[in-house]
Amino acid sequence: KEKIEITKEQQALMKIILDAYNRHQIPQDVAKKLLQDQYSAEENFLLLTEMATSQVQVLVEFTKNIPGFLSLDHEDQIALLKGSAVEAMFLRSAQVFSRKMPKGHTEVLEARIRKSGISEEFMTPMFNFYKSIGELHMVQEEQALLTAITILTPDRPHVKDQHAVERLQESMLDVLRKLCALQHPQEPQYFARLLGRLTELRTLNHYHTEMLTSWRMNDHKFTPLLCEIWDVQ
Numbered sequence: 001k002e003k004i005e006i007t008k009e010q011q012a013l014m015k016i017i018l019d020a021y022n023r024h025q026i027p028q029d030v031a032k033k034l035l036q037d038q039y040s041a042e043e044n045f046l047l048l049t050e051m052a053t054s055q056v057q058v059l060v061e062f063t064k065n066i067p068g069f070l071s072l073d074h075e076d077q078i079a080l081l082k083g084s085a086v087e088a089m090f091l092r093s094a095q096v097f098s099r100k101m102p103k104g105h106t107e108v109l110e111a112r113i114r115k116s117g118i119s120e121e122f123m124t125p126m127f128n129f130y131k132s133i134g135e136l137h138m139v140q141e142e143q144a145l146l147t148a149i150t151i152l153t154p155d156r157p158h159v160k161d162q163h164a165v166e167r168l169q170e171s172m173l174d175v176l177r178k179l180c181a182l183q184h185p186q187e188p189q190y191f192a193r194l195l196g197r198l199t200e201l202r203t204l205n206h207y208h209t210e211m212l213t214s215w216r217m218n219d220h221k222f223t224p225l226l227c228e229i230w231d232v233q
């Protein structure tokens, strides 16, 4: 049984990532809003675009706190943010969906999202992902590291120095691997399951433009930031 220990600098890295992640809370709680009221497809779409726009802004702040990120080539920094924003949004949505809620609230939330305007064909892949994230019962540290690892994916489009990104991602993966072994000693395959979710997350990437343009309403308006980040309009 090899002794797993997190080094001092890995603990410091963990603390930086976790603090940054906790600062990256969505200003107003979208789950609470959805549980309070039924909205029209238009109102739901507006809520999504507002939430997603503010999430991109906080994601940029979070990313700036990833040690080494700001030393990357500036164009690569943009390419990593643009390439991971949709996945980070779905990962965050999954984490919000999987939060412990009072009895019956998750069911109401799911029903509201199913009727929010998204077309039927995307429900299964989206909720399969949300539920597979929920089953992992991730602790905050694991959620924060998984978000950082998603951002530091070397093979995003237009990344020039992939090795520099790989080195940063590898140091995050090493901390996550040790954390999983310490948090889930009875589940040696837990770390692999966590990384498997990132593969599932990429498949949602393929759907997102269609999910937005097929929203049950006419004239889909996006914010300028979302036009930049999402391949829409």
Ligand SMILES: O=C(NC1CCCCC1)[C@H]([C@@H]1CCCCO1)n1c(-c2ccc(Cl)cc2)nc2cc(F)c(Cl)cc21
Residues within 6 Å of the ligand: 026, 030, 031, 032, 034, 044, 045, 047, 048, 049, 051, 052, 055, 089, 092, 093, 094, 096, 097, 098, 109, 112, 113, 116, 118, 208, 211, 212
């Ligand atoms: O606003 C959302 N997510 C934000 C995005 C930024 C980070 C915080 C969460 C949307 C909602 C869906 C209903 C209509 C209003 O939007 N949403 C999505 C979602 C996101 C993208 C697409 Cl294309 C489709 C659905 N999945 C969600 C799961 C949830 F648990 C909750 Cl509370 C909301 C969720």
